[in-house]
Amino acid sequence: MSSLAMGFVPGQYETEFRNFIVWLEDQKIRHYKIEDRGSLRNIHNDEWPKAFEKYLKDVNCPFKIQERQETIDWLLGKTVFILAADKYKDSTPDSAKNTDNASKNAEPLINLDVNNPDFKAGVMALANLLQIQRHDDYLVMLKAIRILVQERLTQDAIGKANQSKEGLPVALEKHILGFDTGGKRFYFLYTV
Structure with a gap:
């Protein structure tokens, strides 16, 4: 989903942007342990941009904090990847199913x-x-x-x-x- 479709425009809706980043980390990405999310959760702190910059570095995001649209798109892509990996981690590939059928x-x-x-x-x-x-x-x-x-x-x-x-x-x-x-x-x- 494009960040433009979500209504995020650089410089606008700062609180919503920060809440969105915290929600993604808390609910979907979960890169940090709960106790390590404090500085990212403190969205009204003047030091939040530094915490966000560290977060982007820690999750290996290739974009800088100034590139908000790209950052949001990248984090959403990471979220989709994580959700797909969780969904299919216990599934058996077709080749393994064919091997099981062949052994039967x-x-x-x-x-x-x-x-x-x-x-x-x-x-x-x-x-x-x-x-x-x-x-x-x-x-x-x-x-x-x-x-x-x-x-x-x-x-x-x-x-x-x-x-x-x-x-x-x-x-x-x-x-x-x-x-x-x-x-x-x-x-x-x-x-x-």
């Missing part, structure tokens, strides 16, 4: 009701189908299912598995094992 989406199993009988039956059916070892915690089994699906059942993984010889039966007599089986032959079947 990265772990989609967090909000599942693991005590729901349908959930338990579904996890058990998937575990049996994919030959995943049973566990007392259904959420642990579901995580194992997810890992298996992500690692082994993507189109690329299936294509690689079809091209690979991994998972075929192995005859131990064709390989040097590094240990003696005592005449017995063992055959292992490794499946994916």
